[in-house]
Amino acid sequence: MSDDVIDIEALRRLLEVIGGDPEDLEELLEEFEEVGPSTLKTMQDSASADDLDTLRISSHGLKSNARDFGATALATACEDLEHACKAGEVEDPVAQVQAISVELDRARAALKAVSLS
Amino acid sequence: MNKPAALDMTGQQVTSAHILVVDDNGINRKKMRMAVENLGHTADVAKNGLEALNALKSQSFDAVLLDILMPEMDGFDVLSEMKQHERMRDVPVIVISALDDETESVVKAIELGAEDFLPKSFDPVLLRARLGASLSKKRFRDQEREYFGRIERLTEAAEVLEGGRFNPESLDLDDLANKDDPLGRLAAVFRGMAAEIYERELKLKKMILTLQGSFLVLAVGLVWGLTPALSRMASGLGSNPLGLAIWVNALAAIFCLGIAAYRRKLPRLKRSEFMFYVYWAIIAGILQRMTTFVVTEHVEAAMLSLIVTLQGFMVFAFAAVTGMERASPRRLLGLFVGLAGVSLVLFTRFDLSDGAQNAWLLFAMALPLLFAVEALVLAGKRPEHVDIFASVGLMMALSTAMLAPWAYFSGDLMTLGPSIGRLEILVLLMGIVGASSLLLAFHLIATAGAVFYSQSAYAMTIAGVVWGMLLLNEELSPLAWIAFAIIIIGMYLVEPKSSDEELVIKRNFNSES
Numbered sequence: 001m002s003d004d005v006i007d008i009e010a011l012r013r014l015l016e017v018i019g020g021d022p023e024d025l026e027e028l029l030e031e032f033e034e035v036g037p038s039t040l041k042t043m044q045d046s047a048s049a050d051d052l053d054t055l056r057i058s059s060h061g062l063k064s065n066a067r068d069f070g071a072t073a074l075a076t077a078c079e080d081l082e083h084a085c086k087a088g089e090v091e092d093p094v095a096q097v098q099a100i101s102v103e104l105d106r107a108r109a110a111l112k113a114v115s116l117s
Numbered sequence: 118m119n120k121p122a123a124l125d126m127t128g129q130q131v132t133s134a135h136i137l138v139v140d141d142n143g144i145n146r147k148k149m150r151m152a153v154e155n156l157g158h159t160a161d162v163a164k165n166g167l168e169a170l171n172a173l174k175s176q177s178f179d180a181v182l183l184d185i186l187m188p189e190m191d192g193f194d195v196l197s198e199m200k201q202h203e204r205m206r207d208v209p210v211i212v213i214s215a216l217d218d219e220t221e222s223v224v225k226a227i228e229l230g231a232e233d234f235l236p237k238s239f240d241p242v243l244l245r246a247r248l249g250a251s252l253s254k255k256r257f258r259d260q261e262r263e264y265f266g267r268i269e270r271l272t273e274a275a276e277v278l279e280g281g282r283f284n285p286e287s288l289d290l291d292d293l294a295n296k297d298d299p300l301g302r303l304a305a306v307f308r309g310m311a312a313e314i315y316e317r318e319l320k321l322k323k324m325i326l327t328l329q330g331s332f333l334v335l336a337v338g339l340v341w342g343l344t345p346a347l348s349r350m351a352s353g354l355g356s357n358p359l360g361l362a363i364w365v366n367a368l369a370a371i372f373c374l375g376i377a378a379y380r381r382k383l384p385r386l387k388r389s390e391f392m393f394y395v396y397w398a399i400i401a402g403i404l405q406r407m408t409t410f411v412v413t414e415h416v417e418a419a420m421l422s423l424i425v426t427l428q429g430f431m432v433f434a435f436a437a438v439t440g441m442e443r444a445s446p447r448r449l450l451g452l453f454v455g456l457a458g459v460s461l462v463l464f465t466r467f468d469l470s471d472g473a474q475n476a477w478l479l480f481a482m483a484l485p486l487l488f489a490v491e492a493l494v495l496a497g498k499r500p501e502h503v504d505i506f507a508s509v510g511l512m513m514a515l516s517t518a519m520l521a522p523w524a525y526f527s528g529d530l531m532t533l534g535p536s537i538g539r540l541e542i543l544v545l546l547m548g549i550v551g552a553s554s555l556l557l558a559f560h561l562i563a564t565a566g567a568v569f570y571s572q573s574a575y576a577m578t579i580a581g582v583v584w585g586m587l588l589l590n591e592e593l594s595p596l597a598w599i600a601f602a603i604i605i606i607g608m609y610l611v612e613p614k615s616s617d618e619e620l621v622i623k624r625n626f627n628s629e630s
Contacts, residue, residue, distance in 0.1 A: 010238070017241045018148060019155030028151075031144050060186055061142045064215060064237050068148060 005110035010070030029111055032065060036104055039065075043081075043100065047093035055093060056085035062100070071107035074100065134158045134179035134252050139169040139195065140213070141187040145237075149182055149213070156245055166190025170198055173205045180251050181210045182235070185222050196229040207258055209251035211235050267293055267300050274307060283315035330565040334608070337561060338576020341554040345418035346584040347547050348410050354540045358410030359524045360531030361544065366402050366517040368548025373510030373556070382504035384511075390500040394511050397494060401555070402516020405487045412484065415477040417591050422581020424481045425574050426459045426604060429611070431489035432571035441497060442568050451610025458603035459578075461596065489571065495559060496567035505563075509555045569611060578604065 011025075018024045039062045046054035063078035077100045084090045136158050138149040146162045153160040161176070163169035167190050169181070181199075185192035192212055199205040209232035214223050223234045232251045235244060274288040282288075285308050294305035351361055377383055386394075412421055433452045437444035499508070524530045533541050561570045579601060585591040 013238070013240055014148070017155070017239070017244065018151035024151050028144055028147060031147060035142075035144055057186065057188060060215075061145075064142060065144045067215075067238050068144070 005071065005073065005106050006114055007070035007072050008114070010067065010072075011114065014068050014070075029069070032069060032111070033108065035065065036062070036108060040097070040101055040104055043097045044094070047097040050093065052085045052088065052090060052093075055090070055097075056082050059085065059100075062104075066107065069107070069111060071103070071111070074103040074107045077103050134248075135177070136160045136248070137163060137169060137172055137178045137181045139163045139166070139181060139187075139192070140184040141165055142184070145184065145213075152241065152244055153182070153248075155241070156248065158248075166192070166195040166198075169195050170205075173199065173208065174202075177204075178208050179255055180232075180248060181208055182213055182248075183210050183226075183231070184213050185226060193225060193229060196226060196231060200230050207255065207262075209233075209255050211247055211251055213237060264300065267296075267304070271300070271304060271307065274304075274311075278311055283311045283318065285312045285315060326565070330561065330569055333557060333561045333565070334569070334573040335576045337554060337557040337570075337573040338578070339580040340550055340557060341573070342422055342577045342580025342582075343550050343584050344409060344547070344554070345413050345421045345581050346588045347543060347550065349413040349418045349585075349589060351540060351543050351547065352410070352414045354543065356531060356540060356544075357529050358407055358414070359520065359527065359529040361410050361547075362403070362406045363517055363520050363524055364531060364533060364544045365547045365551050366406065366513045366520065368545060369552035369555070370510050370513035370517055372548060372552045373506045373513060375510075377504055377507035377510055380504065380506065382507050384500075384503045384507050386500070386503070390503070393494075393498055393500060394508070394515055397491070397512045398515035398519060400487060400494065401491045402513055403520060405484065405491065406516070406551075408480075408484050408487060412477060412481045415474075416481050418581055418585035418589060420478070421481055421484070422578040422585070423459055423597075423600070424478070425485050425488065425581070426455055426578045427482060428485035428488040428492070428574040429568075429571040429607070430456045431486055432492050433568050433611075435489060435493050436496075436566075436568050439493075441493070442566055448568065448611045451607045453607070454610060455604050455607025458600040458607060461600040461603065485574065488574065492558075492562060492567040492570055495562045496570075499559075499563070501563075505556060505559050509552060509559060513552070513555075576608075 014028075015022065015025050018028070039058050042058045043055055043062070046052075046058065059078045059082040063075050063082060066072075066075035066078060077096075081090070081093075081096050081100065084096075090096065136153045138146055138153065138160050139162075140146040140149060141164055143164070146164060150160045150162055158179075161172055161178070163172050165187055169183070170190075172178070173181070183192045183195060196210060196212075199208065199210065210226075210230070211233045212223060212226040212231045213235050214226075215237045226234065232254070233247050235247055270290070270293060274290050277287055288308055288311055290304045290308045294301060294308050296304070348361065352358075374383070409421075416424075430452045433442075433444070433448065436442040437449075521530075533544060558570060558573065561573065582591075582597075582601075
């Protein structure tokens, strides 16, 4: 089931980049467990306040983390929002962030279940 | 964790580099640090532009991995700031960018001086290749800069040589010459040849200095050696010591100040400088002259001249104790040899039955002591900016002014002239001798030092004996002649003081100039 949400190849590449030690990958994932929700909180706040600049930067950050962990759908959703912010034309930012929130939860759950061995 | 050795693109081991990772995203930061460390390098992290610049200012890095999109101070700001600082300008920067949507950013970053770029989701081979390329470029640039720096220093050294300064220290090539590569060997050859030339020239200069000094020593001795003989002749013509001193000093003063005035070198003096001349006048103009004139009434001129050689030993003892001059064993030996010669002569004349004569001989020893004090005062305290003629003239004038009232009240004022008799000619001669011997002594002390100058006492002795024999028909025993030989050996052993100033050799290396 996790394979649908997580691109295992991307995750393998990340592991290779950081030197192949699963403990290091575990460390990064643990950090994502904290950073993910807090970034989402920033996105929710800025979406409500219509602060597109902050929304863009936090979408960009979450996007790049999502890509590293192979959370393709989450990354794509963040990228779309980032581009929209950049263009200054965001349709219902709160709803978009809500969609990202769902993707984040799915990705976190899938990452917990994933096994590279 | 077991760190693998750093490898370059061709898989060869390279030295570990120090990398700065700049990213506002904590997970990215950690990932980059792990990736860099995985390649065998060390990494520091900065979470924004400001932190990055501070790190770059305080430490030296071999490369920077820089995120572009950061709040407040972004990657572009960091790049432009880095290019403004000499210290950071040449540290290669690899910008990290999500290439898909940031092509413009990458272009801009490269225009701002970034060395390369890396997509956010890179694989390790790519990181190794890009980082490796940047690092080898940096290493090559560093080597190049170091090499050019050394060439620049060699060129500077060549310019120093062209300026005539061969002192190896002024070339400042020591660290360059210690490098074991062609440029280092060139520097070593350069320095070696300069040192050889410098030593040769130094030896030559020392020889010339010794020759010049020896000549002056002989001249001083010859002229000053006349004084005992002349004053003994004068005392035979019915002069008195005080009256004679006034005339001789006044004539010397007029002679010297006349020349100084003609050369427009009459000085303006500060109070402390004026006091120097007062002291000098008391030592040289009054005490020395009066002692000479009084003693010559009782002691033979040749004898007095021999006693004067004690001066050399006294000056050396003072100069060595006070650290004014170098006290080498050779110089010490020379002075002892000279002293032995004098003692030998004194021994031949010391007559236990003649108490009065012995007392006068002992009193005569005050004279070399006064000469010694004068030499040291001149060497240490003389106001260097004052013209030599003005100096001697002023001293003589002051001593005349101090002696005159004394002579007036004691009734010792001598009237000379208007008809020119033997005494008048004698006094005139003594005035000129007094002035020129002081001028020569002054010059010798200034150029060769007090210890070497004091060797003039030996020449003075020889001259005094010869003048005594020529003018007064005095005779010396064979033992006294042996003593002379010993004194001359002593003089040879004491070299002039070596000069501290750097030797500059005038020579042209440019064919066109």
